[in-house]
Amino acid sequence: MHLINVHTLTLREFAGSRDLPPYAILSHTWGPEEISFAEFSDPGRPYLAHDGAGLRKIRLTCQKARAAGLDWAWIDTCCIDKSSSAELSEAINSMFKWYRGARVCFAILGKCRWFSRGWTLQELIAPRHVKFYIDELAKKGCHKNKNVDRRWISIGSKKDLVGALSIVTRIDSPILLSEQSLDSISVAGRMSWAAGRQTSREEDIAYCLMGIFGVNMPMLYGEGSKAFQRLQEEIMRESDDHSLFVWRAKPESARRFPYRGLLADSPDEFVYSEGIEPIPLSTIDERMS
Structure with missing residues (x-):
């Protein structure tokens, strides 16, 4: 499992679950400017020159993780080497476990697509602690303006919003709060x-x-x-x-x-x-x- 050092924005591979440090994890829907594993692991770090939405997403995730007292974070776009079929298969088979093992999950509700995507279902259920945010630029409809400072607006935790989440997803609250076994x-x-x-x-x-x-x-x-x-x-x-x-x-x-x-x-x-x-x-x- 590759994790991002939230202080240096570099990747490090951890061989087994026993060696994993506490980490934050991101739940989001993909956009056109995501940074791949190959780009993020390039020693020359050419992606830093673009400063697109994908890089800002990584920076904000790391910022939130540091504020939570964590040194590591995981984001599916840049932490999985999809050129390796073995690593991709391992990641997909381990995904639920990785979300369950995170200290906190940051969920970005992009234009409500988050509730209609397949992958975000387990990303809602597996983590015990989820904090929900709305992308400020997406909310304002100015996400294409790269000169505007981008930030996430907090709208509450999974525990705070469990009633509304249960209605929207048709999943009982005890399941969402990890109080009942799947x-x-x-x-x-x-x-x-x-x-x-x-x-x-x-x-x-x-x-x-x-x-x-x-x-x-x-x-x-x-x-x-x-x-x-x-x-x-x-x-x-x-x-x-x-x-x-x-x-x-x-x-x-x-x-x-x-x-x-x-x-x-x-x-x-x-x-x-x-x-x-x-x-x-x-x-x-x-x-x-």
């Missing part, structure tokens, strides 16, 4: 949280849910919708909760494929599964006997 919520119920969320790549709607279901699987970009099928198969291997099959086909899919089998096409087909109780195999056997 395993206590049915598979169908957890799937319903992701209904309506979007990812830039089709496969990511499956990969971003692995931590929520406690499963791991290899990344195969290019497999398309098969990724969500594999996710459900992994869930079946790990859980005997048969609420996985409590979904409703979308009208178009039902017309085209009236006989589809047991697995859903996407989390959207679980939109009506909120509140479904876990259905273990033993319960089904008892009812049938």
